Amino acid sequence: MLPRTPDHRRPRVLVAPDKYKGSLTAAEVARWISAGLAEGAGPDGVDCDLLPLADGGDGSVDAALAAGYEPVAVDVTGPTGLPVFATAARRGDTAVVEVAGTSGLAVLPDGRRDALGSSSHGVGEAIRHVRGLGARRIVVALGGSATTDGGAGLLHALGVRFLGADGADIRPSGGALGSVDRLDLTGLLPLDDVELLGASDVTNPLTGALGAARVFGPQKGAGPAEVDLLDGALAHLVDLAERAGVPGARAAAASPGAGSAGGIGYALLLLGGRLVSGAGFFLDLLGFDARAQAADLVITGEGSMDEQTRDGKLISVVVRRSGGRPVVAVVGRDALSAEGVRELGLHAVHALADRTDEDSSRDPVLSARLLQRIGRDIAATLLTTPRRIPGERPTASRDLRPRGSRRRHPSHPTHTSTRREQDDMTRRVCFTMQLKRDRIADYLAAHETVWPEMREALSETGWSDYSLFVRESDGLVVGYLVTDDFDRARARMAEQEVNARWQVTMAPYFESSEDPDRSMVRLEEYFHLA
Known part of the structure; x- marks a missing residue:
């Protein structure tokens, strides 16, 4: 149980999760946890501050909207050439554009992946649109892309012409880059007065063994032969940019993050943009630090927590920036070792997968109910005098001591319902x-x-x-x-x-x-x- 506040006011909880991919948005996760907190706190009461977070992936625009940004409707060309009705977010002269919502896997027709034919053209159209509305700081959330075109489609939408040996225009895609003979930059939209930022926690370079095609291409439908073709196409794009006189074109390809979003990170670098940590940047954008300082407890989470979580992923950044406040992680699946949890500095961990044999990642109804129950448990064990919640059995937060013989999911002990619960x-x-x-x-x-x-x-x-x-x-x-x-x-x-x-x-x-x-x-x- 957390100590009562010095002024005996109700405890304040900052509920700041990321999305549960494929199941619930960050705002939905926050609402269901807070609903459970309110029920579990009972007459003691609790003040919940809901702050849906993002790390630069899909859900970044939703997080910005939840933080007070205004929605901007953007009609763009999707990754396969079909129309996509996307949404950007804007507040003042700052706008957030999402790769996932314009050229991402989520907007593919019927989910059909086209590793060679998909294009990032829609991202460029969205950038052009918000700039036309007066945005002078444009944040591109780089997660969830369906493309491996090095951002060629984005550049094309901003006025760069891709020309064949006969001078004919070519619609650029990963598979078409090999046919491009030269770039014409004369029609490029001026962006000298725009701060262009790419938000992502991917650190891969553009090409090579750790590049966009070889690491992420298979996720976008590329087989071994297509991966080789795409990696060569991206290297050819570097040659084209260098021949066209783009300053630092070759050095940019080796920059950490150039391979993010199928190489869209590289295109942003060519345009004079910067690549920033997705989690850290969005915490800044959403005013996380001040709201964490005003809280007595911080609850965060995402769909999965594993060893990569320690390497700058969202949960680790939240813990680091919570100013010493206890942080509880509520995740869909917990695959992080006990040592890793201790190193992160988490107060407790709750995982949906430890409470059901069903796949909650594909079931928003089940996820919502489990989140609400976890919220009740957190309230009962940390915010109030310990007591039983009618109809529910509070489940203790995860034991952070060395596990020893404790079994791990999927062979973990399942929650056995009492007759009263049933x-x-x-x-x-x-x-x-x-x-x-x-x-x-x-x-x-x-x-x-x-x-x-x-x-x-x-x-x-x-x-x-x-x-x-x-x-x-x-x-x-x-x-x-x-x-x-x-x-x-x-x-x-x-x-x-x-x-x-x-x-x-x-x-x-x-x-x-x-x-x-x-x-x-x-x-x-x-x-x-x-």
């Missing part, structure tokens, strides 16, 4: 729905008005607890209800036409016109409790 779970009902992509903002506005009315109606039909969660990134809606009599509550919903009211007011926003009652499933079934 009874509580059978009272919980989960439902999921999908918003139409073009109606997410409209729904969120309507939700503020309609959901309180729906909560009142639910109370009248026998539901004793209810919560609704909207994932703004893709429109997934997850809710849960609690009742002592499942069948009776559903029957009363039908009698009082609650579902019909839902159909009239909310169904138009969703992909399907079905009411939420159709997708309900008892959490007893969902979590496969014994």
Whole structure:
């Protein structure tokens, strides 16, 4: 338990996680942890400061928006040439542009990877767009790219022409670079008045054994022969830039980080930009230090924690910059040794994988429930007088002493539900729905008005607890209800036409016109409790 504050005020907790890739955004992780903290703290109370973080990967724009930046709609050319409707973030003369959202794996049509044909053109279009709006400090978050073109597409979007031996224009991609004979820089957009920054924790050079193609190409669909071709194409791009008179073109290729985002880091260097630590930079951008100093406890986390976490990854930077405040890590999977945890200086570690046999990384509903439970446990063990949470069994934070004979995941001991916990779970009902992509903002506005009315109606039909969660990134809606009599509550919903009211007011926003009652499933079934 943490000592009570000298002035006997409620404890302040800074909840500052990164995303859980493939499952929840950083903002969603923070909200679910804080919900658990509030429930677990009970009458003692807790003040939560939510600060979604990013390390330069996908989710960087979301983190900036959560910190008060304004969204900027940017229509760009995606990695395969199809349109992508992306979002940048802007505050004053600073803008954040994301590779993942413009030329990343996340925007590939049906996830089809094209190692040779994909282009970073969309990133350049986004840079051009925010510059046109007056941005003079442009941050490019370099994670999650689908391309290995050395940033050639980005340069092309900013006015660089890629010409063949016959003088014809070539649309640059990793596979097409070998056909380029020379670069024409005369039409390059002037960026002398712009501070261009690339945020990433990748330190790979552009080419060679540790270069963009050989290390990251296979993740983007490149086979062995394609990796060789792409590495040669990137080396050819260096020759082209040097022949075109770009100062320091060859030296830049060997710079740490030049190989980030398939070589987009190299393109930024050619444009006079700088590469900075993604985690450190975004903590600065989001004002982390001051908010950590105002907290009594810091909770951070990300999808996976392993030996690389100690090498400047987000959690290690958070610990280093928390000013001596105790830091608790809540992660999807914990593969870091006990020695590594001690070296990081973490107060405690909670891993979702230690609480379920299911793959929570692919299941936002399960992840959300586990995060909420962990939040309750943290509140019960660190923020309040130790006590039992009704319907839950607090699980102690991870033992940081040498493990000895302790078993490791996946053979770790699983959480065994008590009869009381099982009874509580059978009272919980989960439902999921999908918003139409073009109606997410409209729904969120309507939700503020309609959901309180729906909560009142639910109370009248026998539901004793209810919560609704909207994932703004893709429109997934997850809710849960609690009742002592499942069948009776559903029957009363039908009698009082609650579902019909839902159909009239909310169904138009969703992909399907079905009411939420159709997708309900008892959490007893969902979590496969014994």
